[in-house]
Amino acid sequence: MGRTLAEKVWEQHVVRRAEGEPDLLFIDLHLIHEVTSPQAFDGLRLADRKVRRPDLTIATEDHNVPTVLGPISDPVSRAQVETLRKNAAEFGLRLHPMGDAGQGVVHIIGPQFGLTQPGMTIVCGDSHTSTHGAFGGIAFGIGTSEVEHVLATQTLPAYRPKTMAIEVNGALPYGVTAKDLILAIIAKIGTGGGQGYIVEYRGEAIRSLSMEGRMTVCNMSIEAGARAGMIAPDETTFAYLQGRPHAPQGDAWDEAVAYWRTLRTDDDAVFDQVVEIDAATLTPFVTWGTNPGQGAPLAAAVPRPEEFADPVERSAAERALEYMGLTAGTPLRDVEVDTVFVGSCTNGRLEDLRAAADILRGRTVRTRTLIVPGSMLVKLEAEKEGLDEVFKAAGAEWREAGCSMCLGMNPDTLAPGERSASTSNRNFEGRQGKGGRTHLVSPQVAAATAVTGKLTAPADLA
Amino acid sequence: MDAFTTHTGTAVPLRRSNVDTDQIIPAVWLKQVSRTGFEKGLFAAWREDPNFVLNNPVYAGASILLAGPDFGTGSSREHAVWALQQYGFRVVIAARFGDIFRNNSTKMGLLPVILEARVVEELQAAVAADPTVTITVDLVERQVRLGAGAWSFEIDDYTRWRLLEGLDDIGLTLRHADDITAYENGRQPWLPTTV
Numbered sequence: 001m002g003r004t005l006a007e008k009v010w011e012q013h014v015v016r017r018a019e020g021e022p023d024l025l026f027i028d029l030h031l032i033h034e035v036t037s038p039q040a041f042d043g044l045r046l047a048d049r050k051v052r053r054p055d056l057t058i059a060t061e062d063h064n065v066p067t068v069l070g071p072i073s074d075p076v077s078r079a080q081v082e083t084l085r086k087n088a089a090e091f092g093l094r095l096h097p098m099g100d101a102g103q104g105v106v107h108i109i110g111p112q113f114g115l116t117q118p119g120m121t122i123v124c125g126d127s128h129t130s131t132h133g134a135f136g137g138i139a140f141g142i143g144t145s146e147v148e149h150v151l152a153t154q155t156l157p158a159y160r161p162k163t164m165a166i167e168v169n170g171a172l173p174y175g176v177t178a179k180d181l182i183l184a185i186i187a188k189i190g191t192g193g194g195q196g197y198i199v200e201y202r203g204e205a206i207r208s209l210s211m212e213g214r215m216t217v218c219n220m221s222i223e224a225g226a227r228a229g230m231i232a233p234d235e236t237t238f239a240y241l242q243g244r245p246h247a248p249q250g251d252a253w254d255e256a257v258a259y260w261r262t263l264r265t266d267d268d269a270v271f272d273q274v275v276e277i278d279a280a281t282l283t284p285f286v287t288w289g290t291n292p293g294q295g296a297p298l299a300a301a302v303p304r305p306e307e308f309a310d311p312v313e314r315s316a317a318e319r320a321l322e323y324m325g326l327t328a329g330t331p332l333r334d335v336e337v338d339t340v341f342v343g344s345c346t347n348g349r350l351e352d353l354r355a356a357a358d359i360l361r362g363r364t365v366r367t368r369t370l371i372v373p374g375s376m377l378v379k380l381e382a383e384k385e386g387l388d389e390v391f392k393a394a395g396a397e398w399r400e401a402g403c404s405m406c407l408g409m410n411p412d413t414l415a416p417g418e419r420s421a422s423t424s425n426r427n428f429e430g431r432q433g434k435g436g437r438t439h440l441v442s443p444q445v446a447a448a449t450a451v452t453g454k455l456t457a458p459a460d461l462a
Numbered sequence: 463m464d465a466f467t468t469h470t471g472t473a474v475p476l477r478r479s480n481v482d483t484d485q486i487i488p489a490v491w492l493k494q495v496s497r498t499g500f501e502k503g504l505f506a507a508w509r510e511d512p513n514f515v516l517n518n519p520v521y522a523g524a525s526i527l528l529a530g531p532d533f534g535t536g537s538s539r540e541h542a543v544w545a546l547q548q549y550g551f552r553v554v555i556a557a558r559f560g561d562i563f564r565n566n567s568t569k570m571g572l573l574p575v576i577l578e579a580r581v582v583e584e585l586q587a588a589v590a591a592d593p594t595v596t597i598t599v600d601l602v603e604r605q606v607r608l609g610a611g612a613w614s615f616e617i618d619d620y621t622r623w624r625l626l627e628g629l630d631d632i633g634l635t636l637r638h639a640d641d642i643t644a645y646e647n648g649r650q651p652w653l654p655t656t657v
Binding site for chain 1: 484488489490493495496530532541543558559561565618620634636645649650653656657
């Protein structure tokens with residue numbers, strides 16, 4: 001019987017297999033940031049252990065950094081960033097600190113450098129590591145104990161998750177983005193639908209996506225509970241990679257591409273579960289609740305809790321509406337927004353900024369609007385194209401690279417009761433700041449919302 | 463990691479689904495570089511509500527959390543596990559867990575027990591009716607017991623053994639250092655390095 005893409009990549013990385021034990025899996029790339037690593041380095045020191053493969057490890061500062069120029073004012077945040085710098089120096093790791101041309105959100109810089117390649121295993125102490133699966137590898141988030149484990153051994157003991165295919169048939173209609181697609185997928189299968197699975201996204205609509213779009217889709221796999229999401233590499237993948245600083249060159253490139261072409265699910269392979277989505281029926285999608293599965297088409301209304309047959313979902317909806325300050329039955333287009341955030345590992349790449357700029361060009365924002373490039377390189381490229389001027393002319397703030405308002409940890413936060421339209425990945429209670437209310441949207445909907453002050457699709461703009 | 467064999471204690475019912483790790487410990491608490499002191503941040507936002515179940519003095523000292531389905535979704539922050547442990551929890555029982563949270567728990571010796579939603583609700587009701595009632599979570603027998611009731615739970619043999627013995631995962635892996643070296647020697651030469 002044939003094998004799925006996930007099985008092929010997994011098998012390629014098994015260091016040791018023994019009856020009754022998890023596989024010992026080799027890790028090709030370990031990404032590090034300031035928040036989930038300090039205690040891991042402490043653990044290494046306590047046990048007098050070294051980093052086994054500094055050459056397969058890269059660190060950046062992203063979660064806890066301000067996105068305006070200048071030093072970190074919060075002494076606790078500053079100490080954490082300084083701790084990463086000390087650890088990187090002590091253990092001999094490459095670090096891209098604030099202000100460095102290579103700095104950026106950890107899941108933006110891996111692909112940008114060409115370090116993220118098909119068929120690799122990639123981990124990071126961050127759940128959105130699933131982003132890297134867009135290149136056809138297995139990439140997943142880990143906790144600090146496992147960060148320490150990978151630092152010390154370059155491996156992880158793990159059981160292979162089950163496999164799920166999400167087949168997105170047909171073509172996405174004009175104006176419907178990768179973000180709308182993944183929000184619709186999560187609403188369909190739920191926040192627990194992917195638990196215990198590696199998801200492979202397949203089908204015509206997936207093949208038609210750019211690498212940026214594929215990363216957006218894989219990024220949010222974790223919001224459906226999946227350990228990882230992946231997409232088989234193809235010409236789009238190879239074209240993105242070729243010429244990047246860490247991509248293979250010359251004969252090695254040809255050799256690598258020949259191998260990468262084998263990284264596809266065999267026609268006779270069987271998935272443990274298959275979910276089908278009809279792309280043609282999708283429209284711009286937003287969340288109304290406090291988990292990423294609580295979403296609906298923008299054209300719909302805030303749902304009535306009694307519409308949910310499952311009592312657990314019903315009480316979750318009641319609670320979410322209360323937290324979000326929403327009345328059931330209100331058209332989502334009537335929901336007024338205070339702040340718009342464009343950025344994050346979900347939607348902080350150049351393509352996302354271009355999409356937002358196309359809508360904001362010649363228009364004026366009505367909301368506080370933060371545009372935050374995912375990396376310093378994205379910032380540089382955007383400025384070369386003049387996107388920063390478009391944003392500033394529209395009245396939006398053009399910031400330095402970082403996680404920014406995605407997670408309520410650095411200075412970019414919502415005030416209690418403040419409502420955002422955000423291109424990030426989580427609408428949890430307080431995620432963007434205590435008491436803040438988040439609607440997850442695409443960059444296009446975010447930009448259009450900034451113009452009107454209400455949740456808006458670009459097609460709604462005059 | 464502390465070994466876990468069997469634990470008997472009182473419990474607290476947390477009747478909410480989709481309790482993500484941002485709720486268990488909000489991001490502002492993640493700025494610490496130490497491994498201690500996170501109990502103060504446990505459910506920090508919810509604990510501001512005097513009616514939140516953890517603020518009810520009848521549940522003081524509870525060491526078993528009876529949670530709703532999809533507990534520990536979202537962020538990979540292991541701080542969520544540290545916060546629960548440092549607050550005094552040894553076990554979380556739920557119908558479903560976020561994968562990363564469950565994994566992190568077993569690395570630290572916080573036991574995640576999966577029982578059917580119906581059973582978790584029964585346990586929650588029993589504890590709500592009498593908060594002094596104790597629950598026994600027996601990893602040796604893979605069983606949860608309350609009064610005359612007993613429910614089996616599944617956990618893979620390897621993880622169970624590691625928890626029973628309180629073994630350090632890294633130490634176990636380093637026994638296979640030769641296998642790792644052999645694998646490294648066979649890797650494709652074009653795979654990237656960060657140098």
